[in-house]
Amino acid sequence: MKRVAVVVFPGSNCDAETLAAAHAAGSDAYFVWHRDTDLRQADVVILPGGFSYGDYLRSGAIARFSRIMGAVTEHTRAGGAVLGICNGFQILCEAGLLPGGLMRNARLRFLSRPVWVRVEQTDTPFTCLYEKGEVLELPVAHGDGRYVVDPRTAAELEATDCVVWRYVRDNPNGSANEIAGVTNAGRNVVGIMPHPERRDAPALGGQDGARVFHSMEARHATQHAADVRAVDDRHLRV
Amino acid sequence: MSAFRVEVRVMPRAALLDPQGQAVEHALHALGFGEVARVRMGKHLVLEVKAASRDEALVRARAMCDRLLANPVTEDYDLAVEEGAAR
Numbered sequence: 001m002k003r004v005a006v007v008v009f010p011g012s013n014c015d016a017e018t019l020a021a022a023h024a025a026g027s028d029a030y031f032v033w034h035r036d037t038d039l040r041q042a043d044v045v046i047l048p049g050g051f052s053y054g055d056y057l058r059s060g061a062i063a064r065f066s067r068i069m070g071a072v073t074e075h076t077r078a079g080g081a082v083l084g085i086c087n088g089f090q091i092l093c094e095a096g097l098l099p100g101g102l103m104r105n106a107r108l109r110f111l112s113r114p115v116w117v118r119v120e121q122t123d124t125p126f127t128c129l130y131e132k133g134e135v136l137e138l139p140v141a142h143g144d145g146r147y148v149v150d151p152r153t154a155a156e157l158e159a160t161d162c163v164v165w166r167y168v169r170d171n172p173n174g175s176a177n178e179i180a181g182v183t184n185a186g187r188n189v190v191g192i193m194p195h196p197e198r199r200d201a202p203a204l205g206g207q208d209g210a211r212v213f214h215s216m217e218a219r220h221a222t223q224h225a226a227d228v229r230a231v232d233d234r235h236l237r238v
Numbered sequence: 239m240s241a242f243r244v245e246v247r248v249m250p251r252a253a254l255l256d257p258q259g260q261a262v263e264h265a266l267h268a269l270g271f272g273e274v275a276r277v278r279m280g281k282h283l284v285l286e287v288k289a290a291s292r293d294e295a296l297v298r299a300r301a302m303c304d305r306l307l308a309n310p311v312t313e314d315y316d317l318a319v320e321e322g323a324a325r
Contacts, residue, residue: 058309065306094309101311103250108257148254148312174255 002216004029005042007072007088009063014049014085014197021197022046025213034066044081044125044216045072047088049141049195059102059144060090069095081125081216082189086142089181089191098184098191099157100149106174110143114205115172115194117165117180124164124183126190128218129211135168136208138194145193147175147182157182164190239288241323242295248308248315249280283307286323295319 004027008015015031022029032039034052039045052063063069069091076082076097084092092098105111114137119130130136149157154176157163165181173193181192196209250256256278263277285302289295296319308315 057307058312061306061309093311099311101309103254103312104257106255106257108261146255150311174257 001026001028002043003027003041004044004046004216005032005039006030006046006048007032007034007068008048009034009050009052009066009087009091011052011054011063012048012050012087014087014195017195017197018046018048018085021200021210021213022216024200025210026217027213032068034063034068036068037071039068039071039075042075042080044083045075047072047082047084047091048197049086049088052087052091055087055144058090058094060087060092060094063087063091064094073097076186076189079186079188083126083212083216084189084191085195085197086140086145086193089193090144092189092191097189098182099153099162100147100176100179100182102144102193103146103148104144105142105172106146110141111145111172112141113139113172115140115167115180116169117194118168119164120166121161121164121183124187124190124215126192126212126215127164129215136165137199137206138196138209139198140172140194142173142193145173145175147173147179147193149176149179160185162187165192165194239290240321242287242289242292243320243322244285244287244295244299245318246283246285246299246303246307246315247280247317248283248303248313249278251312251314252278254312280313287319292319292321 004022006019090102093101119134167178167180171178183190196212199206199208200210259278266274287295303315
């Protein structure tokens with residue numbers, strides 16, 4: 001059973017669903033407030049969706065400096081797994097923990113509907129239970145979902161297999177290379193624009209997102225985290 | 239210490255699609271302003287900064303832009319500093 005910290009920012013609104021999805025996958029999941037400095041021995045950290053700080057200035061720009069982010073950065077440096085969903089993805093980009101950034105949707109409209117994404121990589125802590133090439137139906141709910149990255153970094157992401165999910169059938173927000181989610185070079189930090197936590201049970205219209213959370217519980221997910229234990233806001237290798 | 243008025247102009251990177259600017263451009267065309275060839279839209283921030291000199295205000299404002307006010311991946315910024323309180 002993995003310890004999963006779901007960080008709550010002022011304006012987070014997918015925190016409860018994310019916690020429920022992690023519980024449903026068998027994780028020992030709990031909330032951590034943005035003002036906390038301690039991830040309480042988390043194996044995995046999830047930054048949930050929402051509109052932290054009202055998206056003022058830029059989506060994620062202010063949340064990125066909240067107190068807990070120091071511990072999240074430490075956790076990342078120690079190789080711990082981190083998932084950012086929607087606003088969480090924006091926060092990870094703003095924090096420089098993932099490459100690129102997210103800008104206003106190409107067609108301006110706020111999008112709240114299902115999209116289809118192809119799983120491109122299965123060697124991350126959040127996709128190891130998927131098959132490469134599987135197409136998932138997941139909902140999006142965002143105004144600033146257009147992934148942008150300079151052409152050199154985009155080529156690097158492709159060459160190093162860091163694109164984890166790609167939109168198929170259509171590119172809802174005009175993202176570069178149809179990118180719906182990416183990972184970092186260390187492959188422990190992952191961001192995704194659609195909401196897997198909103199599709200983890202048949203009653204929610206499908207369960208294509210459930211394995212994102214089940215993957216955390218799979219062995220591969222915590223290859224690193226097994227060696228890393230957070231103590232207060234510091235990480236010790238044991 | 240004196241007060242300086244710092245104006246920060248943040249614009250989306252020139253190479254990136256600016257859908258808000260495009261929407262405004264289309265609206266202007268619809269109103270008959272056919273002479274408008276291109277609209278780009280950004281943000282304008284006005285700060286009142288206390289500093290010992292104009293140069294110091296500029297250096298500090300640049301640090302604020304680099305850390306928070308602009309995202310170097312998606313935006314460019316420029317600064318104007320003048321003596322006196324922000325209105």
